[in-house]
Amino acid sequence: MNISPRQLRLFLALSESLNFSKTAEQLFMTQPSLSKAIRDLEEALGLVLFERTTRSVHLTASGTRLASMARSVIGEFDSGLERMRTSAEQEAQQLSIASLPSLASVILPATCGALERRFAQSRIAIHDCSNSASIQRLLNYQVDFALASVMPSHPELQYEELLRDQFVLLSCGAWRQRIADEVMLDELLRLPVISMTDASTAMRYISAAFLQRGVEFRPKMQLDQVGTIAGFLKEGLGVAVLPYLGMMPMVSLRGMKISSISDGPLRSVGMVTRRQGGTSAIARAAMEEIRKVVGALMEKHQGWLHPASA
Template structure:
């Protein structure tokens, strides 16, 4: 049965006024259009809903009974529309971001705080995970966008570089005497280096930097979490090699010295999105805020965080 809510509304309006010209005027349609809509409804139902004479219009007994049903159907339809609209509003407020932990810690708190001020009741999910896991969540539509490093080669993803991140050396206790404010990659080889595991972009960048020199990068220890690195440095187990954004959460630790690796690699940091589709309004706002926060960080730490490369990715 092909009956629209509009036809039911026209039928109910006419059933109350019993006047074609008055109903057409109230509903801002022409009288012939109203007559045609009622005729098509009667044909679809196989019922005569109105008795028409040159002087009057009145409901048939079937029309009176169908008017009761039509009111119920329209009431349920409008209630369903309200539920549908409410669900759409909740869905529009959903935001899911995938980011590796150091970015989640340094960039996203400011982004989330600004979203709370700008967007009505956002529902935010943050996935702080490894770079590859961030990209996979994006491909699986489990995230609206990702904050990641290394431009992905996947054809369904695109990368916008936001900044470049210098690598630094963290030393504490007895190891502070072994390092200077500026160090070179060759000088690090004599130190007990601590870094993140092979799954991290930090390890990939450092391995590539040494490989260009024909050297295999073999740190003393590899761990998953920056907090563990901090504990090991504090206990003088070794010296940490990490990107600056990665060490920002632990820079305030007493007795820790930060040194620049002058010829170290620069880690790319950026936004990854899917090539197809369009981000939601809240996701677009969040990405704009990420760009703004990244620019503020570059202004605050110009020696450690550098502008994007001019080379397209």
């Protein structure tokens, strides 16, 4: 038995009007088409639903019972469709982004502000975590896209570089007077450098730059959080090497000096997306807003942030 909601709707309309021509006109169909649809329904059920004479149409007892059941079935069907529609609308305004903390703190606040003004019912989740954790969340379909600083080699992912981020040397207190505005990478070997841990992409860039020179870089101290590094700098316990975007939360700290590392590495910053599968409208809007925010940052911080490689 294969009965469609459309057949039940036609049956219910006819059961209320008990007039084939009137019902056909209301439903914008021909009377023969309506008659065939009712015959097909009767044959599928093995029941006679209407008594037809040349002058009138009446429901049979079976037709009366079916009308009651059909109203319940169609009502539940319509309610289910409405729940699905509402759920789809809510899901369409949900967004999840994974990002390195150093990128999330600088790029995503303005991005999310723009999205909330554009999508009134938006629900945005930000996962600030390591580069590898961000990529894994994307592969597990836990986020729509990721902000990262290393181009992933996974075949299911693609990378759009947004900018290249210069590494800088931060100093405070007594060290501020001893550090020039511009330093060379080799000078770091003679300084009490505080850096991120080996697990961070920032440290990997610096380590790789020294390994290219045949030197193993050994900082005085390695810490997980930029805020902790700032505390040690203010105490005069050393200087710090960080990518420019990573140190931007420290800019407002009193007495902090930024020196460029003229021959230091440039950190790639970009968006990672899945090659397969569609992207929601809010995710596409988020990526477009990120491009705008990055453009504004590059204009404001010229000399520290560089265009994406060709």
